[in-house]
Amino acid sequence: MRILHVIDSLDPRCGGPPAVALRLSAAQASQGAQTAILSYQTIGGEERIAASMAAIPGMHRVAKVLVDRESSLIGRILGSTTLDWCRASLRNWDVLHIHGVWDPAVRASASEALRQKIPYVMVPHASLDPWGMRQTPAKRVKKAVAMAMQVRHLYNHATFVHSLNETESEGIKIAGIRAPLEIIPNGIFLDEIPVLPECGRFRAKCPEIKNDPFILFLSRIHVKKGLDFLVGAFDIARRDIPHLRLVIAGPDDGELAKVQADIAARGIGDRVHVVGPVFGLDKYSALVDAAAFCLPSRMEGFSVAILEALACSCPVIISPQCNFPEVRHCDAGVEVPLDPRRIADAMQQIVTDATFAKLTAERGRRLVEESYTWPAIVSGLDKTYRRYGVAD
DSSP states (O other): EEEEESSSSSOOOGGGGHHHHHHHHHHHHTTOOOOEEEEEETTTTTHHHHHHHHHTGGGGGGGEEEEEOOOOOHHHTTHHHHHHHHHHGGGGOSSSEEEEESSSSHHHHHHHHHHHHHHHHETHHHTHHHHHSSSSSHHHHHHHHHIIIIIIHHTTTTEEEESSHHHHHHHHHTOOOSOOOOOOOOOOGGSSSOOOOOOHHHHHHHHHGGTTOOOESSBBOOOGGGHHHHHHHHHHHHHHSTEEEEEEOOOOOOOOHHHHHHHHHTOTTTTTEEOOOOHHHHHHHHHOOSSSSOOOOOSSOOOOOOOOOHHOOOOOEEEEOOOOOOHHHHTSSOOOOOHHHHHHHHHHHHHHHHHHHHHHHHHHHHHHHHOBBBHHHHHHHHHHHHHOOOOO
């Protein structure tokens, strides 16, 4: 089968969607499919993107088609460089797997696939969640216009919509999408971390942490990630555990100044360490050294960071809005509501109860091994393609 993935950017700074698109295409290629990724060039981010691909098993089998971003406003609106490439080349592909909602490359590739009657699958990556659709009046109006003018039409004519979980499926329906929905979760390559990094490696790179236990946040610094709840919870927890620290790792996505102001106002700057983005071995080292990973998110599709933490045997604290109830069902982590006091209680339980932390971490690793590896996920996806009539 010939599968073309389309995504606006491959930059790891853009969070989960690039990581998913790269690994999904690599896993499909490793199982015999001919795969490629169509995306825009990221000027200045080439080394970062190359580094993010280096450890992905099978990535060398995936062709990369990088087009220039449009220089004119009209070109950007139409996604003209993507559209030109698609007009010339889509006939070489059996199916398009298109990641995103609002980006010009998404709209251009879907519209051309529809015109040429080539099967295409749409993956919103939680971008149609009602919470996200409501944020700021200006964005709400802009998204509503885009939905009415083109996006809803393109989604409704997709072969199927790739949803990450039941909650996302409900949000997609609320957005007026009537195309068939298929739930296909994200996964992980255990081969990327066949041997966990040596304990203490991250601490050696951040000596200010010393040997103190720390809670790790590892994601984009964005309002939806719930850092206000996290900082408030840490402020409560450190009163009972004075040597506890908080490490915030990830690129700023508009919320860093507010988070830093909150930290300063609480007078906890000496216990909170904002270390910027970490990738590859540094990321896994941070998870290995952390007492717990915490993501009190207001909304997630299917967090790759949670999977990575579980795979590194790092206890996780997540909110119900992370939409990963299996963590709770399997006792593979702690799921708590968006309440700083409850989040602080979970931190204290993991940091002070070594037996609980160890058992939780073991169950988390087992959950990933049994249910969330990319090879297993793409085997099911291949059957889904064929069920909808996509053939070699």
